[in-house]
Amino acid sequence: MDVVDAIRKRRAVRNYTDRPIPQETLDRMLRLALSAPTGSGAQAWSLLVVQDADRRARVADLVIAGGGRYFAEMRPWKDDVSDDEKQAWGRESAEKVLASYRQVPAWVFGLVVPRDNYPASMREGGHIDDVISVGFAMENLFLVARSEGIGSVPTTAFQRFEKDRLREILGLPPEVDPVILTPLGYPQEFPEGRPVAMKKTFRSWKSLVHDETWGNTRE
Ligand SMILES: Cc1cc2nc3c(=O)[nH]c(=O)nc-3n(C[C@H](O)[C@H](O)[C@H](O)COP(=O)(O)O)c2cc1C
Secondary structure, rough: OOOHHHHHOOOOOOEEEEEEEEOHHHHHHHHHHOOOOOOHHOOOOEEEEOOOOOHHHHHHHHHHHHHHHHHHHHOOOOOOOHHHHHHHHHHHHHHHHHHHHHHOEEEEEEEEOOOOOHHHHHHHHHHHHHHHHHHHHHHHHHHHHHHHHEOOOOOOHHHHHHHHHHHHOOOOOOOEEEEEEEEEEEEEOOOOOOHHHHHHOOOOOHHHHOOOOOOOOOO
């Protein structure tokens, strides 16, 4: 699959099988991910890969539970709904949407790490660059994965409720920030296009491109 196809056909995948990913395929994906541009050449990043069954299960449970809390938080509620009811609905929805996360063969975490390879005077102020760079690396990963028939989904919200527990599961020191994660696995099927609800609000590329000065969009 060429890069244009991979871009067009990449979708957020939330339906996985337990089919294993060959180690050489995974290694290739990781290597290509880290050939992304990196601000100031700093390489203030790392990818952490989880394949151990017990650790995968702990990650999946944390992400699914966080998904439930996120769903409960994002849904507009009437005033008379109790917090317990909201959370119960969130948990049920997360199980419906995300249960197959329990069988993915691998998880990859995009980490921002301190700029140790620079003199101390140059280590400040690069955080946004470093987060952007991790984002580029992850997008490389998503596209190479798609070209291999492997699904992924950028995930930053579901894990935010339990970052300390996540750090413990991954053995992360405080200075390393797990800014993004993705499950990796062969999907039951790749979604065709975006969900109907999202299509209603999704803006066209022409409405988002301004020529020369702000406001002069192509639409
Ligand atoms: C920065 C970022 C954070 C995201 N966080 C989550 C997340 O926490 N959970 C999730 O299921 N999807 C997450 N997504 C996936 C988006 O919901 C998805 O990309 C979007 O709905 C568009 O669908 P598509 O990726 O199929 O084009 C995230 C995407 C981005 C770019």
